[in-house]
Structures are given as C-alpha cells and as structure tokens.
Amino acid sequence: MRIALPESGLLSQAKIECDWKLKNILSNYKQVIQQKLEKAANLIQFMKEFKNLLEESYKVKLGTTSGIDDAFSLSFKEILPQLDDIGWENVDNIDDLFTSIRLVKRDLKSRHHYINTRFLQEEEICTPVFTTDLPIPLHLPKAKYQSLKFSIKESYHYFCEAIELCQAFFDVMDEIDKNTWVLEPQKASRASKERRFCLGKNISVQIDVNPYYPSTIPQYRFFGTDHNVSLLKQKLNNNLQLWNERKSLLTNLQKILEISIPSPTNSQKEEFITPCGICCGYRLNATLPDKVCDYSLCEKQFHSLCLLEWLKTLPSSRTSFSVIHGQCPYCKKPLNHYKLGSNCGYEFCDVNGLLGIGMVYKIQQH
Ligand SMILES: [Zn+2]
Numbered sequence: 438m439r440i441a442l443p444e445s446g447l448l449s450q451a452k453i454e455c456d457w458k459l460k461n462i463l464s465n466y467k468q469v470i471q472q473k474l475e476k477a478a479n480l481i482q483f484m485k486e487f488k489n490l491l492e493e494s495y496k497v498k499l500g501t502t503s504g505i506d507d508a509f510s511l512s513f514k515e516i517l518p519q520l521d522d523i524g525w526e527n528v529d530n531i532d533d534l535f536t537s538i539r540l541v542k543r544d545l546k547s548r549h550h551y552i553n554t555r556f557l558q559e560e561e562i563c564t565p566v567f568t569t570d571l572p573i574p575l576h577l578p579k580a581k582y583q584s585l586k587f588s589i590k591e592s593y594h595y596f597c598e599a600i601e602l603c604q605a606f607f608d609v610m611d612e613i614d615k616n617t618w619v620l621e622p623q624k625a626s627r628a629s630k631e632r633r634f635c636l637g638k639n640i641s642v643q644i645d646v647n648p649y650y651p652s653t654i655p656q657y658r659f660f661g662t663d664h665n666v667s668l669l670k671q672k673l674n675n676n677l678q679l680w681n682e683r684k685s686l687l688t689n690l691q692k693i694l695e696i697s698i699p700s701p702t703n704s705q706k707e708e709f710i711t712p713c714g715i716c717c718g719y720r721l722n723a724t725l726p727d728k729v730c731d732y733s734l735c736e737k738q739f740h741s742l743c744l745l746e747w748l749k750t751l752p753s754s755r756t757s758f759s760v761i762h763g764q765c766p767y768c769k770k771p772l773n774h775y776k777l778g779s780n781c782g783y784e785f786c787d788v789n790g791l792l793g794i795g796m797v798y799k800i801q802q803h
C-alpha cells in the first residue's frame with residue numbers, strides 16, 4: 438500500500454492506495470479508516486492501528502464463511518514465509534479462503550506429484566491434514582505436524598524425499614501404461630499400485646507392484662479360461678529363476694511367461710477389449726469383463742457379477758462350497774464360477790524367487 442500525505446501534512450487528508458486484494462478486504466472499513474486518520478496523533482500511530490484493523494478485517498472475512506479464528510490467522514502468518522522458501526512456482530493452488538494449499542513437485546522425468554494441505558480448525562488448534570498421490574504413506578514427525586507451529590516447508594521436504602524413493606516405482610508404472618493395453622484402473626493416479634492389462638486375446642493379468650521393491654516379481658492374478666490361466670501359472674513357476682531384477686518388469690514378465698505382450702504400437706484395442714456377453718456393456722462398476730467361458734470355441738467374456746446373477750437364475754445350477762456350477766449362456770457348455778469374494782485374491786511368489794506358491798493374499802471383489 439501507499440500513503441500520500443498532502444503538503445499541509447494533515448493526516449486527515451491523506452490518500453491511501455492499495456492493490457485490489459487489499460481493497461477487497463478493506464471494502465467495509467472505509468469510514469473506520471477515515472476516522473482513524475483523523476484521530477491519529479501521527480503516521481506511526483495510524484499505521485499501528487491500521488495493522489490491527491487489517492488483521493481484524495481479515496479474520497472477519499474468513500470467519501463469516503468458515504468460523505476460523507485467531508489460531509488460523511497465526512498459521513496464515515507462519516505459512517506465507519514458508520511458501521516463499523518453497524518457491525511460488527511450486528504452489529499449484531490455494532483456495533480463496535486459504536484453508537487448503539496444493540503444492541507440486543516436478544521430478545527429474547517431468548512427472549508431477551501433488552501434496553495437499555487442508556487446515557482443520559478445532560477450537561483453539563489449527564491442524565494441517567496432508568494428502569498426497571504417493572503410493573507409500575508420508576511419514577511426518579507427529580509432534581511437528583500436529584502442533585500449531587507446524588512446518589509446511591518441512592512436510593514438503595519429506596514429500597520430495599518420498600518421491601525420490603519412488604522413482605523406480607513410477608518408472609515401472611509408466612512403462613506398463615505406455616506399452617500395454619491397460620484395462621484397469623480406467624484412470625490411474627500416481628498412487629495406484631495396481632494394473633490389469635492384456636496378455637493376449639481373452640487373457641489378462643492384474644498385478645500389484647511393491648513401491649519399495651518395484652523390480653521384484655509383483656503379486657499377480659490372471660484372468661482368462663481355466664486352461665490359459667493354468668498354462669501361464671505353470672510357465673511362471675517353471676521360469677521363476679529367470680526373473681532378473683536389473684531388467685524391467687515387462688521384460689521379465691514376457692520372458693518368464695514366454696509371451697509377447699500386446700502394445701498400442703502393434704495392436705488395436707478392439708482385439709482385446711470386448712463387451713460382456715450378458716449385459717452387452719463394457720464397464721460395470723468401472724470393471725471390464727473379467728470371466729471367460731472355458732470352452733475354446735466360445736471364450737465369451739462376462740462380468741463376474743453378471744455371470745453370477747445369470748447362474749443364480751438357472752434352475753439347473755448348483756452350488757458346492759463357494760463354486761457355482763452351471764452353463765455358459767452362449768455355448769451351453771459346463772461353466773464353473775467362484776462366488777464373489779471367494780478365491781479372487783492375488784497370488785504371489787516368495788521374495789527369494791524359489792517357488793511360485795498360489796496363496797490367497799487378500800480377498801478382493803472385482
Ligand atoms: Zn455384464
């Protein structure tokens with residue numbers, strides 16, 4: 438702001454100029470400011486009172502919509518110098534009320550990563566809540582980030598360190614996204630450790646990559662006909678010792694599964710992504726068909742959920758334990774289907790790579 442005094446030196450005739458943001462904050466205080474100018478003994482006294490008024494008006498402006506009080510004003514004063522240090526080019530967004538800040542970190546490969554800080558006001562305490570798009574938890578010293586005098590700069594520092602740590606993981610995921618037909622997730626965030634992608638016609642794999650050890654063999658789950666799935670599992674177990682952690686995940690997968698994974702450069706999406714044979718749709722709850730008829734001349738694809746509903750309506754279907762035995766809606770050949778939630782978890786190989794053991798790692802519905 439700029440204060441211009443008249444030649445007479447009278448404060449009451451002074452002119453105050455400021456930018457639009459400050460103008461906006463002070464819009465309801467024109468009269469009060471005029472009174473303060475008239476009553477102040479000198480310019481320094483006016484400036485002190487003006488400062489108090491400014492703080493008060495800012496508080497009211499925030500308080501009218503979010504009830505934020507002194508604690509927040511204090512945080513506000515602490516945050517700005519920290520943002521100066523972090524560099525404003527790394528500030529991606531600040532909401533109008535200054536209740537959340539999103540910072541960006543560009544890594545060496547120009548990937549963008551975000552950390553969002555939201556300020557929660559509870560009574561006297563203003564607590565920052567951090568969310569990131571990291572695949573690993575952001576470990577912050579508890580005492581520091583929970584106190585009022587938390588350091589946003591420090592949390593950004595820890596965030597940048599975590600990004601460094603995950604570089605190999607991001608490389609692996611980028612390689613998959615670029616070179617395969619990814620079926621799920623439809624739009625993967627940087628935090629997502631899972632990908633389901635095509636291995637060939639009517640066969641796909643879902644993997645869960647370990648962000649700390651991305652070059653080790655991931656947890657996996659195959660989708661396809663029983664015949665194709667058992668063939669791939671057999672190859673995986675037989676060739677496991679060929680897994681080389683110095684090579685990329687896709688190179689290793691192709692080697693041990695003895696296949697060439699279709700990529701957007703040498704194939705068309707339509708060759709691998711077909712609609713559900715029951716609902717005729719592609720995505721159901723964001724999932725593409727994940728169950729294939731085992732009969733080699735049929736190999737129709739279905740959503741697990743659609744197939745389950747279909748089998749339930751067939752009088753000839755019977756259930757034993759968690760498996761429903763019925764018929765394919767197309768070729769009428771026998772078809773077995775696990776009930777949802779049973780036996781649809783990941784499998785994994787032990788870290789030493791000695792033997793692939795089909796163990797259910799976690800139950801997950803698809
Ligand atoms: Zn369906």
Ligand SMILES: [Zn+2]
Nearest residue numbers: 730735765768
């Ligand atoms: Zn069939």
